[in-house]
Amino acid sequence: MNSKRKLYCLILIFISLTFSSIHIHLDLGGINLKDNKNRFKLSNINPSNSHLLWKFTPNDLEDEYLCTIDMSSDGNYIVIGSYEPIPPYGGYIYILNNTSSEPEWSHYTGSNGKLRARTVAISADSNFIVAGCENGKIFLINRSNNFGFWSYLANGEVNVVAISDKGSYLIVRDRTGKIYLFNNSNSNPLWTYNTNSVIRDVAISSDGNYMVVSNQNGNIYLFNKTSSIPMWIFSAGNYVPDVAISFDGNFLVAGSGDQNIFLFSKSNSTPLWLYNMTSSCNVDISSDGTYIVARPSNTDKGIKVFSRFNSTPIWTSNISNEFYAISISSDGNYIAATNTNFNVYFFDRSNSSPIWHYTCATWALREVHLSARGEYLALIESRSALLFEMGYEDEVNNNGFENLIPFGNYFIIIFLFSVVYIAKNKMRKVKI
Secondary structure, three states, X not given: OOHHHHHHHHHHHHHHHHHHHHHHHHHOOOOOHHHOOOOOEEEXXXXXXXXXXXXXXXXXXXXXXXXXXXXXXXXXXXXXXXXXXXXXXXXXXXXXXXXXXXXXXXXXXXXXXXOOEEEEEEOOOOOEEEEEEOOOEEEEEEHHHXXXXXXXXXXXXXXXXXXXXXXXXXXXXXXXXXXXXXXXXXXXXXXXXXXXXXXXXEEEOOOOOEEEEEEOOXXXXXXXXXXXXXXXXXXXXXXOOEEEEOOOOOEEEEEOOXXXXXXXXXXXXXXXXXXXXXXXXXXXXXXXXXXXXXXXOOOOOOOEEEEOOEEEEEEEOOOOOOEEEEEXXXXXXXXXXXXXXXXXXXXXXXXXXXXXXXXXXXXXOOOEEEOOOOOEEEEEEOOEEEEEEEEEEEEOOOOOHHHHHHHHHHHHHHHHHHHHHHHHHHXXXXXO
C-alpha cells in the first residue's frame, strides 16, 4: 500500500471517528432537547387524560386561608403560603411534592398579626424557596439542604418576591418602595434601591442577571444584578400592577393602570409596541419572550394572546365572566386562566376556545400556575390548593432531531470500510 493510499485511509478514519463521536454525543443528549424547539415537540396535552392529583387543605380548616402558591418548572414541587384570619394572625409555609397532598415540610412563620406568609416563590429547579411576610420578614429555604433557611427583616410588608431558576438570586419588594437583591448564600442584600413609591410587582430573569420592577407612580425599572442603578426607567403614566420578563431578560412586558400593555426590549426604554385594553391588566410572557398573555381587571371578559412581533392580538377568548388570574407555560404552548364563575380554563395557544375546564367550589381562585411544559396546573381555591395533571405526553417530531442520529451511522460505515481496506492491503504483503 503506497503512502498516498495510507494517507487517504487515515483521513477517512479520522473523519468517520469524528462524526461518529458527534453521533454518539447527540444520542446521549449532548444537545439540550428542551431548547431545541424546531426539532422536538416538547409536549402534547390530551385533555381527556387530565385529572386532579390532589387537594390540600390545612388541618385547621376554619382558622387558615391559603393566599399564595408557586410551582417548580417540572411541576414536582409546590410551595404554599397561608395566613390565619383570627388571632393569633399567624401563617405557614408549606412545601409539597406532586405525589402527595401531605406536606414534606412546613414552617410556622409566627403570630401577632404581622408574620402571615403573603407571598412565595420557588426556583425552577425546586431547590430554593423564598417567602415574604407582613412584618417585612423574608425567608429563604434550601429544600436540597435539609430545609435549612436564613431570614432577613425588610423595612415594611413584603408581598412580592421572585427568584432565579437555580435560586442563586432573589429580588424582594416591600411596601415602602424599596427593593432588595440577595444572593442565596447570604442574608445581607447585595444592594437595595428606593423607588419612593409603593412597588407593585417584580420579576427576575432565569439566570438572575436582570430584574424588572414596577411601582404605584407608573414607573418601570430595569436593573442588572451588578448595580443598584437602573439600566433604564420608563414612565407609563399610571400605576403598573404587573410585569413579566423572558428567561434571558431580553424582553419584558408590563400592564398599566391606564389600560396599556407595553412590550420592551432590554436594550432601551422605548416600547417595541403597546396595546390599549379597556382596563388595567395582568400579564405573563413565555420563556423565550415570543408569546404574551394579558387579562383585563374588570368586566372586559376576554383574555388576549399576543406575539411579540405584533401588537394585534392573535386571539381573544369569548368566555363570559371576569378573569381573575392567568399563567402561560414556559414553552408558550399552553395558557391557564381562572374566572369569577368558579372555573379554571386551559387553552392551547392556537385556539381561543379552552380545551379543558374545571369548576371549583368557590370563586376565590387567587392564583394559577403552569409548569414549564404545561403538564401540571396548580391553583388556590380559597382554603385549599389543587394540583392537576394535564394529560401530558412526550411526542417526538419525526421530521426533526432524530433524523440526525442515523446520519452518524454513515460515518461508522466509512470507518469500517477503511479498516477492511487497510487489512486487505496488509494481507497482500504477507508471504505464504
